[in-house]
Amino acid sequence: MMWLPFLYPAPASAYVAAMSAVSFVSMANAGLAELRGDHMPYSKFWHAVAGAAGGDARQRGGMPLLRSRDGMLLAYAPALLAAAASFAVPGAVEGARAELLSAALAAHFLKRVLEVLCVHRYSGSMPLGTAATISCSYLVSTATMVYAQHLSRGLPDPAVDLLCPGVLVFAVGLAGNLYHHRLLSGLRADDGTGYKVPRGGLFGLVACPHYLFEILAFFGFAMISQTLYALAVATGTAAYLAGRSCATRRWYRSKFQDFPPRIKALIPYVL
Incomplete structure (x- = not known):
């Protein structure tokens, strides 16, 4: 089987191979657990x-x-x-x-x-x-x-070099995650208690834009690295945060009657 053109060949390391599988499976299972409550x-x-x-x-x-x-x-x-x-x-x-x-x-x-x-x-x-x-x-x-x-x-280097695009994707993910974390922080009362329906940024489209940008940051790691392990971590992280985003949207809808049904969990207009 030909190796994926955007990844380095898998190194001869049983540890890295095992950790690639463990990382993806454990994170994906955690995402399913979030969906189950x-x-x-x-x-x-x-x-x-x-x-x-x-x-x-x-x-x-x-x-x-x-x-x-x-x-x-x-x-x-x-x-x-x-x-x-x-x-x-x-x-x-x-x-x-x-x-x-x-x-x-x-x-x-x-x-x-x-x-x-x-x-x-x-x-x-x-x-x-x-x-x-x-x-x-x-x-x-x-x-x-x-x-x-x-x-x-x-x-052998990957046939497709994703280093520079990876740096850009990581930077966008880092900045977007920080921006939406600041918006979330501003919604909390001075004593740190209480929740409100988030507003601003991409909160008008999805319940968890901060998770969306965190996923971008992890895929930025994978693009910079272009190793199977980094891709497994990014994919597992995406699976976990997708499950947590769906749980968050469900929580908002249960707590706030005015939560707009059109707002998706993670990806605008899709999920």
Whole structure:
């Protein structure tokens, strides 16, 4: 079978091959779980911790809790450190493609950390186990993406070069995600509680434009990298966020009678 013209040949690594399958299957399964109403225990969908807050970890049903801000920092900071540290590991980042991939990963998670500190408003708490699971997932996927790129050195280049378009797609995804996160933050009350129907940007067309742009950012990674692993992560992320977007739209319709039925979940006029 001929390899896809826009990907490097798969490296001789059982680890990368296994992680490509695991990443896609686990994320796609998480998306299906969101559609079924089995949500990850954080954000507005996790009613069991509604109203929980405080500076120290608390217990609810035997589950340690963190403040949401601390939980999200734990989720994102290790991946940021891994992406930044890849530049300091001898031989890990060689060539323009590898440098741009590590820089894009670092920029993505730096943006997330800065949003946690400066943009998002919070209510409630996050289970320590959930924060640790998300953190490990992002850390492993970031390190493996860099490693898979390293293994592509010396392999035949893809027939179709997507590096420059990938940088553009990533930049659009990063900027669009930040813009819509700022719009969402402005809807929250000063104390961080309460929800409203989002307005502005692409919220007039879809319930979750911030997820749409996050998917673009991940496909930007895949286009910069052009490895099977990066594509598997991007596709799995798209499947998960599509499921979460549908769940979000369903939640809005259940809570707000004035939520326009014409608004789709993720893709304008389509989904």
